[in-house]
Structure formats: structure tokens, C-alpha cells
Amino acid sequence: MKIKSKVWLEKNGKLIFGSGKSLILKAILETGSINKAAKRMNMSYRHAWGYVVSAEKRIEKPLLIKIKGGKNGGGAILTDYAKDLLRKYEKLEQKVNAYTDKWYKNIFLA
Amino acid sequence: MKIKSKVWLEKNGKLIFGSGKSLILKAILETGSINKAAKRMNMSYRHAWGYVVSAEKRIEKPLLIKIKGGKNGGGAILTDYAKDLLRKYEKLEQKVNAYTDKWYKNIFLA
Numbered sequence: 001m002k003i004k005s006k007v008w009l010e011k012n013g014k015l016i017f018g019s020g021k022s023l024i025l026k027a028i029l030e031t032g033s034i035n036k037a038a039k040r041m042n043m044s045y046r047h048a049w050g051y052v053v054s055a056e057k058r059i060e061k062p063l064l065i066k067i068k069g070g071k072n073g074g075g076a077i078l079t080d081y082a083k084d085l086l087r088k089y090e091k092l093e094q095k096v097n098a099y100t101d102k103w104y105k106n107i108f109l110a
Numbered sequence: 111m112k113i114k115s116k117v118w119l120e121k122n123g124k125l126i127f128g129s130g131k132s133l134i135l136k137a138i139l140e141t142g143s144i145n146k147a148a149k150r151m152n153m154s155y156r157h158a159w160g161y162v163v164s165a166e167k168r169i170e171k172p173l174l175i176k177i178k179g180g181k182n183g184g185g186a187i188l189t190d191y192a193k194d195l196l197r198k199y200e201k202l203e204q205k206v207n208a209y210t211d212k213w214y215k216n217i218f219l220a
Contacts, residue, residue: 001126003202005117007210016111088217092113096210100117103205107198 003104007096009089016058017089024051025063025078025086032075034064059085113214117206119199126168127199134161135173135188135196142185144174169195 008018027037038048056063063082068074078086118128137147138158148158166173173192178184188196 001119001121003117004120005115005206007113007115009111010114011111092210092213092217095213096115096206099209100202100206103202107202 003100003108005096005100007089007093011058014058017055017085019093021051021055022086022089022093024048025055025082026090028052028064028076029078029083029086032077034066034076037076113210113218115206115210117199117203121168124168127165127195129203131161131165132196132199132203134158135165135192136200138162138174138186139188139193139196142187144176144186147186 006019009016024037024041027040028034031037031040034048034052035045038045041048052064061081062079063085064076065079066074066076116129119126134147134151137150138144141147141150144158144162145155148155151158162174171191172189173195174186175189176184176186
């Protein structure tokens with residue numbers, strides 16, 4: 001048996017940003033490409049792009065800048081807002097996971 | 111925008127116990143009846159009972175004792191194991207929720 005936890009941002013009862021979207025943004029940040037990010041996440045380009053568009057609509061901020069052409073056939077970079085959101089979300093998520101494990105041990109296994 | 115969090119117990123990647131099941135056990139504990147608990151949760155008796163049976167199977171422990179007959183037409187009480195599980199789960203859940211809110215404020219709104 002182990003404990004699991006999850007955190008997400010909501011607005012008017014609707015999911016705004018959570019672990020799925022953070023993983024896609026992170027993969028785009030690291031690969032510089034929606035296509036490569038989608039492959040890494042085992043999903044279609046369309047699906048990955050859909051996630052980003054849905055996140056942008058809900059957050060009401062641009063998260064990605066698509067770069068056309070160039071010798072690598074274009075790519076995508078995160079806006080400063082997206083980088084900041086991702087960094088903050090990951091920080092919170094890691095903190096919640098770490099403390100949940102710790103408290104689980106204290107409460108359930110002590 | 112607000113932060114939400116969730117904790118649950120897993121075994122071999124399968125949900126064992128989480129907020130849904132804890133709410134049903136709590137309602138049975140407080141009402142002494144699966145029927146009354148189901149009504150309070152706005153679900154059918156069948157559905158509530160199904161939740162309990164599924165939790166018992168996954169935890170591999172009895173959670174409820176059904177009491178037949180009597181002037182109140184029977185009822186249900188939680189086993190000591192179930193009471194203990196519920197108490198521990200609620201304690202952990204409350205702690206995680208409270209700290210998630212606090213850290214969200216520190217990380218996102220500071």
C-alpha cells in the first residue's frame with residue numbers, strides 16, 4: 001500500500017492546470033518541440049497541442065510561442081508566463097508529494 | 111483561481127481508499143445506517159453498498175457490521191479497523207489540504 005497525492009488549479013469548479021498539463025509543458029520546454037514532446041508523452045501531436053490550447057483558454061494567457069521554419073523545421077518555446085507557472089506548479093507538487101509521504105508514514109505506519 | 115488537492119491509497123496501481131469511500135464510511139458512522147448514509151450522499155443504497163463492498167475487497171478487511179432487526183429496522187456500524195482507517199485518512203487529508211493552501215499562497219501569490 002502506498003499514498004498518492006495530486007494538486008491542481010481550479011476556477012469556478014473547472015480544472016485549469018494540473019499534472020497532465022504540467023508534464024506536457026515540461027516536455028515542450030525540454031525538447032523545444034510539440035512534436036518531440038508528444039512522442040515522449042506517447043500521445044499524438046494533435047492531442048498534445050489540444051492540451052496546450054485548452055490550458056491557454058482556461059488560464060487566459062498564451063503559454064507557447066510557435067517558431068516556424070529554420071533548419072530544424074520550427075519548434076515551440078514556452079512564454080515567460082508558462083515557464084513561471086510550470087516552475088511554481090512543480091515546486092508545489094513536489095512539496096505536497098514529499099510531505100504527504102512523510103505524514104502518511106507518521107499517521108498510518110507509526 | 112484556487113488550489114485543490116487529493117490523497118488516496120493505492121496498491122499495485124489500483125485505488126484502495128480515497129475521499130469518496132471515506133465520505134461514505136463517515137456518513138455510515140454518523141447515521142448508523144447504510145440507507146440514511148446513501149440518502150445523505152445523494153446516491154442509491156445499492157451504489158453506497160457497492161462502494162463499501164469494493165473497499166472491503168481491496169483493503170481485504172471487513173469494514174462494516176450489519177445489524178439486523180430491532181425497533182429501528184437494523185443498521186450498520188463500522189468495524190474498529192474501518193474507524194481507525196477513516197480517522198487516519200481524514201487526519202492526513204486535512205493536513206494535506208491545509209498545507210497545500212498555505213504553500214499555494216506562498217508560492218503563487220507571494
